[in-house]
Amino acid sequence: MLTEYKSRFHEHVKHLQEQITQELLRLDPDLKMTEDIWQRNDHAGQPGGGGITRAFEGAIIENAGVNTSLVFGKIDPKFSAQLPGQGDELWAAGISLIIHPRNPRVPTTHANFRMIQHGDKYWFGGGADLTPFYPHEEDFVHFHQTWKKFCEPFECYEKMKKTCDDYFTNLHRTIDGVAEMRGIGGTFFDHYNSGNLENDFQLVTEISKAFIPSYFPIAAKRWNEEYTAADEDFQLHRRGRYVEFNLLHDRGTLFGLKTNGRIDSILISLPARCKFTYRYQPKEAAHLKMLTYYFPKDWV
């Protein structure tokens, strides 16, 4: 039975990949897409699955990646020891995506959904978070409300919202002892297994459908909004913080690096351009306000 759900989950994420691709192309009709179908070897050097990477570059979407993968086979025993379950055989399928729009009035976003089996254990994980650079508070409310709506049948929004706030945090960047988030949160869960496979499968596949309505209406509303050089400078600086999170803390990146993933597909999450500035301090009110939003806050 598990085998059937694994196969259905893989189909689900490929379908979602195609839907999100279509949304991106609708938003940015001149967007250039590069599709790479890749394969990998497992830790023993045997064929271990692969994936479909779609990389995007354009005028409205500066860069984006919408990837799916299905990997299996032996993993490094040292990594195996850190996972629930026995043995050194892993199976994992998922979708992972990141969108870095050019206009700083449009938020960056990320989502992923995955199913993992390690020996006798399996679990689901994933979520989505929003990284805005301009205080369009109504957009943040829309994002969170949409996720809340899709989570409602499963009564999982509160918990997933808190997990997201805790997780997408630059633990090395603190202000008055409180660590700064990379954005304004969203929903996240990991190692999810209630014991009822059918229910868990429903939960993950249903809430993953929140991504398109949570994000694309914001992008459609904002992509053509006028912005200033100061807006862009702030965006590039916050993208720098995004890079810090992804390379220092992100479990997905680490998972990819430890399971001999395809480097270009893993690091597609990094923004096309970014800035790092010693003791960066924004000057404008809008950006100073944004700095107060990168901490846990109730948006619904």
Place this chain on the structure above:
Amino acid sequence: MLTEYKSRFHEHVKHLQEQITQELLRLDPDLKMTEDIWQRNDHAGQPGGGGITRAFEGAIIENAGVNTSLVFGKIDPKFSAQLPGQGDELWAAGISLIIHPRNPRVPTTHANFRMIQHGDKYWFGGGADLTPFYPHEEDFVHFHQTWKKFCEPFECYEKMKKTCDDYFTNLHRTIDGVAEMRGIGGTFFDHYNSGNLENDFQLVTEISKAFIPSYFPIAAKRWNEEYTAADEDFQLHRRGRYVEFNLLHDRGTLFGLKTNGRIDSILISLPARCKFTYRYQPKEAAHLKMLTYYFPKDWV
């Protein structure tokens, strides 16, 4: 006796910080310097030393950091267990510097020299490496030859050159199974203690004097050289790889984060601007040639 050498080492790195500051200001007279004198608490919340951070921003030197620090006190027992020596008291003094010139014909460089004591053990470490973006091979030869000359009395160049090649490598970025270096190497050593404190002190302080003559003549020769948009694009892309190294692999960054270091001083190593491009491929011959140089090679 160790106490006296510790004090002399700290004086030495502060003197070097001042000399390198003067060289930077000579090269870029309009360079803006921000000096921050900071203090830290140790793992037990007690005063644990601090440092002098000098951050630079300018037209010729896009960004640079020349930092010294002297830290001491209790450290996290989990981190302590990973170090040679007993107990949870650490003492460390050092200089760490990074220079990111704006002109892509001028290489980026980094150097650090440190003395560390952990319980009953002490050791030295450090080195310097060059990250060029244009195939001015004579510059690479000059850099390596200068370090070789300063290393000669101690017969340490060959070993330190190899350690550098092994260390400043993006292990996650391989071409035909060989990992790519972040630049063209230099010299590096760690956990150095021959048993003769006077000799070791001489070695470290003497070779550290190689930095100025190894780098500044190259910068003086190249800062005004004409360059193309493609040169800059390649530079920004390679700076992206630099960021990957510093956040994924650099032990100095990790050491700073694990010892409650000052975040802005640690991450001053990151370039002011950089790019990340999916499956980046340079088009011009000069840059394609550079790609062949980011592997161990004899430059003297």
